[in-house]
Amino acid sequence: WLVLGIAMVRFYMQKGTHKGLFRSVQKTLKFFQTFALLEVVHCAVGIVRTSVLVTGVQVSSRIFMVWFIAHSIKQIQNEESVILFLVVWTVTEITRYSFYTFNLLNHLPYFIKWARYNFFIILYPVGVAGELLTIYAALPYVKKTGIFSVRLPNKYNVSFDYYYFLIVIMFSYIPLFPQLYFHMLRQRRKVLHGEVIVEKDD
């Protein structure tokens, strides 16, 4: 992710514009983001103590954005919202992975812990905004090309409309995002402030 970050900064400094940035970094992005599937495996096996469901939702939403939106719908690759979420992801992932690495080495500098549990307060909503704007920008192209959609009549008597599917996805952010956000806030309170929720025991 550092590689990705540096590549992005270099591109911007060289070209002065964000157009074409996605095309230049996409291979690295796809490689590293797809590898994040391993995180779900780690949770399932038990090496990491996070819940499989939370990690699964997070990783699948990332993979969905990379492969099913940004990669497949080429027309939106130059949108500003793409840069928005790319930057957010880069910063978040660099912080998160450094946190895990230092944790494993048992030598965690406080500022990394601070960064991990405080950056998300701003970055998370910004990232979600970037993703939603990208999907919204992609909608007209989906409707026009009918990509990933299956229409009747067909041999297996099924139909699937990617356009409406995307709209449903956008609406699903409404219940899911607050849940993940408050989960992170609770983690933050627990780790940073050592607040333990005590049950009133007589």
Added chain:
Amino acid sequence: RRHKPSAPEHKRDFAAHGGALSGSHNDTRSFFNFSQLVLSAGHLKSPPVLKHSKVTYFEVEILDVQSKRQICIVDKVPPSSTLLDVKQKFHKACPQWYPSRVGLQLERNGPYLKDSISIQSLAVSSIITLYFTDLGQQVSWTTFFLTEYTGPLLIYLLFYIRLSTIYDQVESTKNFRHPVVHLACFCHCLHYIRHLLETLFVHKLSGGHTPLKNMIQGCAFYWGFTSWIAYYINHPRYTPPSFGHRQVSFAALAFLMCEAGNHFINVALAQQKHSGSKACFPSPTYNPFTWLFLLVSCPNYTYEVGSWISFTVMTQTLPVGIFAFLMVIQMSLWARKKHKLYLKRFYPEVRRKAAMIPIIF
């Protein structure tokens, strides 16, 4: 302090005393005995010989599990009563908690106690403390199954008659309907009518309850999937199966056989439950459909899965396939649980059987 027990005892004493009297006893002795009689008549102590057990009533203190506040005390509970009686008395005291909604635990994190437990077995002293949890709105199993099965029946028919709000009217009236569509409707309705009749007349439901939330989830699943599959099967642009009549007839035959099989297995299980003996594994009878008991411990699930797979093949519709796949997963989980139970109970017979699919699983 009763007079009654002392009366026969008192009579016995008197008889003993009277028996001791022989002709040689003089008046003083008899006077002595008489005075003893008078004294013992006034004696109200119950002697150790005939101990009439005092009925000790218990008191059940019910605390809220979270706040540990006392909600109420159920007193005058006879020792022979069960937890259900306590729950009913509790309901009288606090009318909003009807018995099936009440969950009582001995410790705060312990298991919920069964209704049939007797108070005597719980008591360590004359006051018993139980923790109360509100289990939420409950529905009886009968209501649960009836709602769950009536929904799909009606929903499929709504799609079958091609309501104008669902399908485009112009297309609907124009298109010729392949006979498999009618057959599918018939089979689907047959399946759910059979389930409904079995719930009403065959299954001996224990009369227990389940939280309302379970019913909502189950209904959402069944009703949602039925709408989805009914939409495609009854769609004007429905494509009949690739292998034509042969595929349809073969699948329809398999479906009917599985339905019959399922019915006979349910009847056999209900009969066994009715005859009271859960002491042996249900045995196959002259009915060929019950012969699956030889191979499998839960043939009702096998037949159910078979019905849905044949329905998929008959209609060649992917959503039905997805539904059948989910049902297979659900039935396998239930079958595995039941198989484990059978292994514990009827080890020698069940050992060589599979749980749901012969030989494989």
